[in-house]
Amino acid sequence: MTMQPHESSDLDQPGGQPFLQEAEPPALPEFRPPTGPAARPSDARVPLVEMRDIYVAFGGVHAVEGVSVDLHAGEVVGLVGGNGAGKSTLIRTLSGAHSADSGQILINGQPVEIKNPRDAKALGIETIYQTLALADNIDAAGNVFLGRELSSRLGSLDDAAMEAATRSVMGRLNPRFRNFKTPVKSLSGGQRQSVAIARAVHFNAKILIMDEPTAALGPAETAQVRDLVTQLKEEGIGIFLISHDIHDVYDLSDRISVMLQGKLVDTVVKDRVTKDEILAMIIMGKKPGEVTQTELAELHS
Numbered sequence: 459m460t461m462q463p464h465e466s467s468d469l470d471q472p473g474g475q476p477f478l479q480e481a482e483p484p485a486l487p488e489f490r491p492p493t494g495p496a497a498r499p500s501d502a503r504v505p506l507v508e509m510r511d512i513y514v515a516f517g518g519v520h521a522v523e524g525v526s527v528d529l530h531a532g533e534v535v536g537l538v539g540g541n542g543a544g545k546s547t548l549i550r551t552l553s554g555a556h557s558a559d560s561g562q563i564l565i566n567g568q569p570v571e572i573k574n575p576r577d578a579k580a581l582g583i584e585t586i587y588q589t590l591a592l593a594d595n596i597d598a599a600g601n602v603f604l605g606r607e608l609s610s611r612l613g614s615l616d617d618a619a620m621e622a623a624t625r626s627v628m629g630r631l632n633p634r635f636r637n638f639k640t641p642v643k644s645l646s647g648g649q650r651q652s653v654a655i656a657r658a659v660h661f662n663a664k665i666l667i668m669d670e671p672t673a674a675l676g677p678a679e680t681a682q683v684r685d686l687v688t689q690l691k692e693e694g695i696g697i698f699l700i701s702h703d704i705h706d707v708y709d710l711s712d713r714i715s716v717m718l719q720g721k722l723v724d725t726v727v728k729d730r731v732t733k734d735e736i737l738a739m740i741i742m743g744k745k746p747g748e749v750t751q752t753e754l755a756e757l758h759s
């Protein structure tokens with residue numbers, strides 16, 4: 459594989475509003491991940507996403523070196539690591555923002571080629587950017603259908619159908635949401651997040667990538683995002699949560715993959731490790747079995 463120029467803005471700079479680029483909805487994904495109790499991370503089913511031995515270099519900089527991570531239906535995997543660890547670069551190869559130099563991506567056990575964001579969306583992969591990439595002056599339905607508007611048979615915009623569809627998806631995700639007629643700029647951070655997630659879910663996301671989902675939110679809004687994530691899990695959606703700060707994603711994650719200097723330190727089941735053990739992975743690159751009590755204590759000194 460060769461490097462491709464960025465086809466859209468990256469995770470940190472989502473100014474390009476990828477949804478605006480698309481005139482029509484992506485093709486439906488071929489798979490339907492199971493939902494309910496069978497969709498637990500611990501079971502041995504084929505993962506929804508497998509990224510195998512991914513390499514990405516920028517000139518002499520090895521941004522991602524041989525990283526393998528996976529994600530199951532109904533699971534949240536936190537992808538954490540310090541600044542420059544390679545998280546965004548890794549996940550951009552899944553969102554289609556650029557290609558890996560080598561490695562393989564499998565969706566439901568099938569090898570796929572993701573050359574651009576359109577390929578990713580056709581596979582049910584949607585990205586929620588940190589800034590949410592919402593159009594501030596229009597309402598929730600306008601944002602859900604931004605760039606993928608519904609038209610009536612006469613060719614005009616079908617506002618009623620778009621509002622009905624938005625009410626329907628929001629009824630599932632966040633039943634307390636009432637502000638359908640309000641420009642999204644006057645919504646709270648948590649409500650704005652609901653709109654961004656409704657947009658992804660309406661267009662059939664099976665795999666969600668969320669970049670620092672709660673970093674800028676207060677406690678009440680963080681709780682709202684937690685409810686949304688819980689609902690998405692119940693629907694069998696798999697979620698990668700990316701953050702440089704473990705505190706942002708610890709509570710929400712089922713497993714946590716830690717990167718340091720382009721390499722995967724390890725992937726751990728959240729319930730089997732402490733937050734300090736994850737901090738030691740992030741800072742020192744030491745796995746839970748490798749770190750001493752003294753080193754753990756020094757994390758707080």
Ligand SMILES: Nc1ncnc2c1ncn2[C@@H]1O[C@H](COP(=O)(O)OP(=O)(O)OP(=O)(O)O)[C@@H](O)[C@H]1O
Nearest residue numbers: 516519521539540541542543544545546547548702
């Ligand atoms: N387009 C690029 N050109 C050159 N180098 C890049 C590019 N994008 C990333 N890098 C380098 O690749 C490495 C990994 O960067 P990346 O953005 O993936 O890290 P990150 O883990 O997402 O960090 P952060 O938490 O700061 O977002 C860094 O050394 C970065 O400087």
Ligand SMILES: [Mg+2]
Nearest residue numbers: 470545546547
């Ligand atoms: Mg990043």
